Amino acid sequence: MGEGGSFACPECGNELTLKGTSAGRQLRCNWCETWVEVPFLPRAVVRRTRFSRGRPRWVAWTWWGLAALTLLLVVFGTRGILRTRNRQRIERNLTARIADATAEERAGRFEAAVKSIHAALAEAARLEPQQRPARMAELEELRDRFVRRAAVAQIESAAKATPGEAIATYKALLARTWREGTLEGLEGTLREKLERTRRQWAEADLAAAKQAVVAGLPDEAIDLCERSIKTAEELAPAVQNPLQNQANAIVAALIDQRGVIYDQPQGQFTLGTPQSYRTALQPVLGPVLRQHGYLTDRPSSSWHSLWTTRAPYHFSFDVVERQHGDYLNTKSQLSILSLRMMLSRNGSSIWQAGPLQAQTQPSIPSLSAFTASRFATDERRRAEFERVLYDDAQATLMAKVQFSLRSFLDIRPSTP
Known part of the structure; x- marks a missing residue:
């Protein structure tokens, strides 16, 4: 079988090219015209793996498939680990926020407790969909409890405040009862306290106005009468009219x-x-x-x-x-x-x-x-x-x- 290649002439070193000449045959050098025996020239050996040595292609594809599957398993496994760690971090934050809120509640700082629960709700919103509803419901229940206790504490504090501050507190809470179901049931209490505080404040201003008249302070007396009338404006007519009549009588006498x-x-x-x-x-x-x-x-x-x-x-x-x-x-x-x-x-x-x-x-x-x-x-x-x-x-x-x-x-x- 003929083989291609080249080798050097042993006499002159000229390169001789083989074209279909087998090893052992005689070949004449073109330069020195010496007959030279063609040596044996080894071929380049092609190595075969155990997969390519007579194996079908589907075997190779199978191995490649197994490698890809392994990679996917690693990727999804890593994602699962990260999700678990994220969920654990959120749960730790939730636990800390709830603990803060509970501590604030025990200390009587209900507004601060509500603030901590709102922070916990924001954290719970990051949970996975299947876990979120239950945790949100738990936190909303806590929030409602703290909101109501905060409102009750404000009502108790307003009873010790000045009439103007108390009225402002009652009006603000009353407006919230119309928007927040959490405060349901407090409206009657707030209306009763608001009306009583207004009536008492108007009566107190009228009494102070009469004292100012006696003390020779007419301008101060009129200021008190003006505030008394303004305070009584939102009272029931049966209460409002007598108060306004008293104020009008004091002012008319002063002007006279x-x-x-x-x-x-x-x-x-x-x-x-x-x-x-x-x-x-x-x-x-x-x-x-x-x-x-x-x-x-x-x-x-x-x-x-x-x-x-x-x-x-x-x-x-x-x-x-x-x-x-x-x-x-x-x-x-x-x-x-x-x-x-x-x-x-x-x-x-x-x-x-x-x-x-x-x-x-x-x-x-x-x-x-x-x-x-x-x-x-x-x-x-x-x-x-x-x-x-x-x-x-x-x-x-x-x-x-x-x-x-x-x-x-x-x-x-x-x-x-």
Whole structure:
């Protein structure tokens, strides 16, 4: 059988190529023309495994299948181990949260117990579907128990709080009973406590208002009456009406004795108006009048109309405004103001001041040097500059009003 290959000539070293010549035959060298015997050239041996040495292919595929199956078993086994460890970790966390909640419950800190159970519910939501419902139901039962105990504790604590705080607590819990079935059965208790607290608070405010009247504190008495009426607004009419009638009677009597209203300022005006004088004078007069026992009008009060119809005291104002003379070297005119004030009772004067005179100062503190120089070189009459001159004169006038009120110290409202 012919074999291919090559070998070197033993005489000259030339490479001889074999083409179908068997070992032992003679071959002539092309270079040195020597006849050379063809040596035996061993073939490359192909190794066969025991699987390929005459074995069918399905055997190899079987082994490969077994290897793949083994790999899958390892993968799924690992996943199972990880799931078990995750479940164990969640259970440990749940146990810790429940223990925390139970400890808080024993200590009477029910809100903290509810918070711990909510954390446990969030942890339980990570359990596998087949385990989740039972654990969630157990935790929800604990949560409901803690929520109800927390509500009961709040009710007990509210009984020791101020009326305002207690009412706020009862109202908040009452709103929760409408949303949370856990608090079912507490609504009646809360309504009863809420109504009783409101009634007691309104009655206490009325009693305190009567004491304030005796002590000569009319403004405090009216504040208490206003709060009493507001507190009683949500009570049953049979309870509300007598309380409101008492408050109205106290306030009406105070206004009859001490009520004072500001009349609309009258007179001649240039840059001012009646309303601007009311706005400027009331903050100055109000504290002095209240300090001496008068009740000034409260426009936002539900009793505002009583001042208009029943207040015995009136504070009236006569105003005269003029513009005369130029300010320094400018064409803008000075403001000259005059004010007379009078307090009367049922038409008879009991105190008066004025006329108080004021005019623009030669040197205006609020006017910067730059602004003053700018207007000083302007040969035209400037409305905005005359407003600055007017405001300075009015500020001087208000200072004189405050000084004149010193003579008001001995004037107090008459009481029966």
